[in-house]
Amino acid sequence: EVQLVESGGGLVQPGGSLRLSCAASGFTLSSYWMHWVRQGPGKGLVWVSRINTDGGSSTYADSVKGRFTISRDNAKNTLYLQMNSLRAEDTAVYYCARDGTVRYSDAFDIWGEGTMVTVSS
Amino acid sequence: DIQMTQSPPSLSASVGDRVNITCRASQSVTTYLNWYQQKSGEAPKLLIYATSSLQSGVPSRFSGSGSGTDFTLTISSLQPEDFAAFYCQQTYSIPPTFGGGTKVEIK
Numbered sequence: 001e002v003q004l005v006e007s008g009g010g011l012v013q014p015g016g017s018l019r020l021s022c023a024a025s026g027f028t029l030s031s032y033w034m035h036w037v038r039q040g041p042g043k044g045l046v047w048v049s050r051i052n053t054d055g056g057s058s059t060y061a062d063s064v065k066g067r068f069t070i071s072r073d074n075a076k077n078t079l080y081l082q083m084n085s086l087r088a089e090d091t092a093v094y095y096c097a098r099d100g101t102v103r104y105s106d107a108f109d110i111w112g113e114g115t116m117v118t119v120s121s
Numbered sequence: 122d123i124q125m126t127q128s129p130p131s132l133s134a135s136v137g138d139r140v141n142i143t144c145r146a147s148q149s150v151t152t153y154l155n156w157y158q159q160k161s162g163e164a165p166k167l168l169i170y171a172t173s174s175l176q177s178g179v180p181s182r183f184s185g186s187g188s189g190t191d192f193t194l195t196i197s198s199l200q201p202e203d204f205a206a207f208y209c210q211q212t213y214s215i216p217p218t219f220g221g222g223t224k225v226e227i228k
Binding site: 035045050059100104105106107111112113114 | 152153166167171222
């Protein structure tokens with residue numbers, strides 16, 4: 001079964017750090033670009049970051065640029081999101097998602113179940 | 122960034138109703154427009170990609186249309202399991218942006 005499973009969320013103080021992981025199974029992670037998307041409490045979906053297949057290229061939303069770092073370990077079939085200098089407004093469920101490639105108009109065809117990050121003192 | 126505007130933000134409908142949700146882009150996204158369904162407490166699920174292509178396993182009562190800046194998601198006959206939030210997304214340019222969502226509730 002094709003699956004993404006996030007972990008690493010939790011409660012962190014403002015200014016703190018957290019690293020999220022996304023374990024992929026049922027497909028070859030190295031063949032796909034990957035994304036992180038977040039959803040604040042009661043809010044809509046917001047794209048956070050993406051990374052290409054070999055990890056050599058990444059892009060970020062302006063709101064997280066310079067604070068978050070996306071990376072991947074294809075040998076471990078795992079995607080990461082290192083989050084530093086966290087703010088209250090970063091509080092959200094964080095989803096990892098697979099880019100379906102041009103075959104699917106780059107739509108996000110597989111999503112993890114999400115991991116909650118709460119930034120609060 | 123391309124802004125995506127969905128309407129209505131919410132709607133109430135009955136089982137069997139035909140439902141239309143619209144999505145407007147601030148500039149042309151050609152056909153790089155996708156739709157997702159999100160049930161309460163769950164992850165989003167891809168319904169339609171490239172404006173009108175149905176993702177595998179999605180019921181045929183869902184359909185999509187449009188091009189350029191104006192798009193529509195249609196549910197031909199609403200079923201009990203369809204009550205959820207729906208989001209459009211453009212993947213024409215980076216950053217990929219989502220609409221604000223439309224919550225479909227039971228009347």
